[in-house]
Amino acid sequence: MKVSLFITCISDALFPPIGEAMSQLLARYGVRLDFPKVQTCCGQPAFNSGYWDEAKASAKTILEAFDDSDFVIAPSGSCTGMIHHYYPKLFEHDAALLEKSRRLQEKTYEFTQFLVQVLGVTDVGAYFPHKVTYHPSCHGTRLLGIKDELMELMSHVEGMEYVPLPYAEDCCGFGGTFAVKMSEISGAMVEEKSQHVLETEAEVLVGLDMGCLLNIGGNLKFQGKPVRVMHLAELLYEGVRNREQTAGV
Amino acid sequence: MAKSDPEFLARLDRESREAEKRFIGNIAHRLGRPAAGPAPVHPYRGAPDFWASYELGTEEKIGRFMDNWRAAGGYPERIASMSGVPEVIARIAKERQARSTIRQNLPELASLQLESVLPELSHHAWNGRDHEGSLNICEQADVGIVLADHAAAYTGTIVVASSADKGRSVSLLPNVLIAVIPAERMYTRLGEAMSRVASIPAERFPAGVHFISGPSRSSDIENDLTIGVHGPGAAYALIVG
Amino acid sequence: MSKPQGSNVKERARTALQDEFLIDAVKFTTERLKNGKKAATAEHGNWEEWRERGRQIRAHTVAHLDYYLSRFIENARAQGVHVHFAPEGKDAARIAMDIAKHRGAKSVVKSKSMVSEEVHINEAFEQIGIESIESDLGEYIIQLANEPPSHIIIPAIHKNRRQIAELLSKEAGETLPPETQVLAGFARRKLRDKFLEADIGLTGCNFGIAETGTVVIFENEGNARMVSTVPKIQITLMGMERLIPTWDDLEVMATLLPRSATGQKMTMYMSGITGPKRTEDGDGPEEMHVIIVDNGRSLQLGDPDFQELLNCIRCGACLNACPVYRHIGGHSYPGTYSGPIGAVLTPALNKNAEEWHDIANASSLCGACYEACPVKIPLHDMLVYLRNRKVERGVTAPGEKMAMRGFKMLMGSHAWFERAVKAGQLGQKLLVRGGVIKSRIGPLGGWTAYRHIPALPKKSFREQWTKVTAEAENSFKPMTDEMKSRMEKIVQSRAKGGH
Numbered sequence: 001m002k003v004s005l006f007i008t009c010i011s012d013a014l015f016p017p018i019g020e021a022m023s024q025l026l027a028r029y030g031v032r033l034d035f036p037k038v039q040t041c042c043g044q045p046a047f048n049s050g051y052w053d054e055a056k057a058s059a060k061t062i063l064e065a066f067d068d069s070d071f072v073i074a075p076s077g078s079c080t081g082m083i084h085h086y087y088p089k090l091f092e093h094d095a096a097l098l099e100k101s102r103r104l105q106e107k108t109y110e111f112t113q114f115l116v117q118v119l120g121v122t123d124v125g126a127y128f129p130h131k132v133t134y135h136p137s138c139h140g141t142r143l144l145g146i147k148d149e150l151m152e153l154m155s156h157v158e159g160m161e162y163v164p165l166p167y168a169e170d171c172c173g174f175g176g177t178f179a180v181k182m183s184e185i186s187g188a189m190v191e192e193k194s195q196h197v198l199e200t201e202a203e204v205l206v207g208l209d210m211g212c213l214l215n216i217g218g219n220l221k222f223q224g225k226p227v228r229v230m231h232l233a234e235l236l237y238e239g240v241r242n243r244e245q246t247a248g249v
Numbered sequence: 250m251a252k253s254d255p256e257f258l259a260r261l262d263r264e265s266r267e268a269e270k271r272f273i274g275n276i277a278h279r280l281g282r283p284a285a286g287p288a289p290v291h292p293y294r295g296a297p298d299f300w301a302s303y304e305l306g307t308e309e310k311i312g313r314f315m316d317n318w319r320a321a322g323g324y325p326e327r328i329a330s331m332s333g334v335p336e337v338i339a340r341i342a343k344e345r346q347a348r349s350t351i352r353q354n355l356p357e358l359a360s361l362q363l364e365s366v367l368p369e370l371s372h373h374a375w376n377g378r379d380h381e382g383s384l385n386i387c388e389q390a391d392v393g394i395v396l397a398d399h400a401a402a403y404t405g406t407i408v409v410a411s412s413a414d415k416g417r418s419v420s421l422l423p424n425v426l427i428a429v430i431p432a433e434r435m436y437t438r439l440g441e442a443m444s445r446v447a448s449i450p451a452e453r454f455p456a457g458v459h460f461i462s463g464p465s466r467s468s469d470i471e472n473d474l475t476i477g478v479h480g481p482g483a484a485y486a487l488i489v490g
Numbered sequence: 491m492s493k494p495q496g497s498n499v500k501e502r503a504r505t506a507l508q509d510e511f512l513i514d515a516v517k518f519t520t521e522r523l524k525n526g527k528k529a530a531t532a533e534h535g536n537w538e539e540w541r542e543r544g545r546q547i548r549a550h551t552v553a554h555l556d557y558y559l560s561r562f563i564e565n566a567r568a569q570g571v572h573v574h575f576a577p578e579g580k581d582a583a584r585i586a587m588d589i590a591k592h593r594g595a596k597s598v599v600k601s602k603s604m605v606s607e608e609v610h611i612n613e614a615f616e617q618i619g620i621e622s623i624e625s626d627l628g629e630y631i632i633q634l635a636n637e638p639p640s641h642i643i644i645p646a647i648h649k650n651r652r653q654i655a656e657l658l659s660k661e662a663g664e665t666l667p668p669e670t671q672v673l674a675g676f677a678r679r680k681l682r683d684k685f686l687e688a689d690i691g692l693t694g695c696n697f698g699i700a701e702t703g704t705v706v707i708f709e710n711e712g713n714a715r716m717v718s719t720v721p722k723i724q725i726t727l728m729g730m731e732r733l734i735p736t737w738d739d740l741e742v743m744a745t746l747l748p749r750s751a752t753g754q755k756m757t758m759y760m761s762g763i764t765g766p767k768r769t770e771d772g773d774g775p776e777e778m779h780v781i782i783v784d785n786g787r788s789l790q791l792g793d794p795d796f797q798e799l800l801n802c803i804r805c806g807a808c809l810n811a812c813p814v815y816r817h818i819g820g821h822s823y824p825g826t827y828s829g830p831i832g833a834v835l836t837p838a839l840n841k842n843a844e845e846w847h848d849i850a851n852a853s854s855l856c857g858a859c860y861e862a863c864p865v866k867i868p869l870h871d872m873l874v875y876l877r878n879r880k881v882e883r884g885v886t887a888p889g890e891k892m893a894m895r896g897f898k899m900l901m902g903s904h905a906w907f908e909r910a911v912k913a914g915q916l917g918q919k920l921l922v923r924g925g926v927i928k929s930r931i932g933p934l935g936g937w938t939a940y941r942h943i944p945a946l947p948k949k950s951f952r953e954q955w956t957k958v959t960a961e962a963e964n965s966f967k968p969m970t971d972e973m974k975s976r977m978e979k980i981v982q983s984r985a986k987g988g989h
Contacts, residue, residue, distance in 0.1 A: 011951060014947070015951075023961075191940065214944070273556050277556040296540075299539070317755060377770050404744075417774055439744055447702065457774055459761050470670045477678070478674055478678055479715075
């Protein structure tokens, strides 16, 4: 079984610890990740801006990278959603690439979906003694329907206090190039989101999409607020290490 | 305003028939058809299948209707038989300090004999032949009394259709609306009332079919609810039986 | 056709964002409407089934619009309705004016109609000296303020009671206190007189029922009933796509529309009007006209990306759900319709014209609109399609085009991607302070005005891969048989064409 990691461009360049956490966690379940280096970006920034030729150039690297994989896992509901929801549109006029994208679609999973739906893992044995809140990213929840998977995994983390985020389903205002093109609207949205995060008094904000977390985390930093922002893979991995260290592994 | 001009209307209708060909032709063309298509198969008609079997018992229906009517800001009451209706109307008229009533010109409502129960009030029945007069009476009346054609419990809705004897204004212009609803006309679903309306043949189809679910209301000022904006501010539903 | 006035969406939004009351008012009310819808749909149950049925009915009707519209026309005429056709907005205004002028009408009372906003009917009547008065309370308020509606359902959502009291006081000639009951009471008295003296009642149309030629109007105030009961002439403006085949289908729309719009089980009134008053009837209009309006709608027919736009039932739920609308209000959008539906409908009805080009950018594509839509219109997808059409037409900002060319080069091959990341790691040194970038130079400006950017780490993930995979090996545990068989089953089911 070839299980490949689609790291996503944002985690590749900006957040390498996420890929490390995924590799480490999955190794504990007998999954040796494969990492095809020809991958770059799912193409979403260009696609969403309407530049489909440009998006195709980028998306083709993904089709190529994972053509012979059995499973593809990405630490992002948004990039996974791009493959599931928009590749059929992007390649609708190219039969060969459309067929490739269809095959990619059926084997690509967002990280928590892979853990819960494919491996059947809901308790990774993590211990994480902190107050945590969660921002459900729009694409992951609305396009992919991730909801129960994350909650299932979180509910088994020991020592953790989970505080629901008020207005959790509201968009954080990231929206890719929207944050730059319509910066004032996006700014107002992220400020409101940060306010809700701060209301929970959580030490940690966890999520499944680094675009949104880059946005909310960047605004919290801008405001000088010491909330730690983590991808769920990082939180689980840190929790597993906490447990292993206590057990003296 | 000048009187209706048949010649002018005939000209508009001729123009309309010409314009229709182009208008519908364009739609058909856009949809990839040379001309307007034949009747299509209509596979998704009405509510989802499971809904057709949703059926409440008589008491449940009445209870549900009353809850909904009350929640909408109306006043529901249950009355055992038609003979109990006049005294309830008399009570309402007194509470509301009414001086006059207008009712649909129906035998069921005439038999209430409001003239003898409330002799100090002036009472009127709708008269379709006297357009101006009836409208003025309605506009001056404090209470409008109608007999519901149908009612639906699930949404707390009554249906009142217009006719020569059933002016639309009766349920609209007075400040207080009293709807008398024979229990046997109460259905569970809105759709049951709708299909009964739909089954009326074209030549007898009423010009106005009004579904009423409570008093007139608005939330247009700071989302603050106001009752009685243009229509009746007090809506009574008297369920009989 | 209206045009965006001077400024673009971004500039209008900037003004709105600074108007604290406006934003508070819009947030407060959309929040209430959103919660109302949530409660009403939960209480009703099986919402997804109803939604899907609503979509099916609307999609079917639009796909056979030529047939259903013909049936509607035939049945309406049989009941004595004079039917007219308006390929463009100005045609609708012309026909309505013709009717009014020929009879020497002096005044018109109107109930709420978005199409009438689209075709600017009030201005048309005013020009020929006919008074045209809005009778929906919210519409009346904004008519006095000389503003367009900023919400499909709550037109004066952006006004507070003090502003409203001021407007109505001017009309009353005395100072009215800012109390809802008093203000509404004044409007009732004032408008009651208008209803009684008006020559023409003008209404919109929520649905046209093909099988009987019936015009269906949903409302709470009773003003649409007034408009269609008292004046001698009734003119109804109907968007050509407003149809449903049968009364049975109306049950589905009556289930979806009020719950989605205001969280009500039913609006207080739903009227089915089928032709003018019968000869023996005592009230109702003597003459009834229905003007069927295209005004850009037919452009969507046969367009696989946009035909579904015509399924819209104008409930406003997408506005209430939209985080962008909540922050900038309806007047930031050009055109008659605001919020997500407006962002798509306005350019679509106007042939995707260049001057509307920035409106589709005012969305984070979060999909809340689609989730809220009672007939499942994928507005978030359509916004992307609109952006794509702009690019295909070459209507793009020069900077953006350059940036995207750069994107194509860097993301088109991993070698270039790696080089770019490397260059960033080295080049950022001038900008990084305390592990973050705060600079507002160039394209970063919009981002860093609200956020810091974390510095690129010294090594990207791919540069660390060899080390990462070697270290993970230390924690490797063999896979359980159960997991193995789960994975194999999944792969096998794919080979069979299943999922």
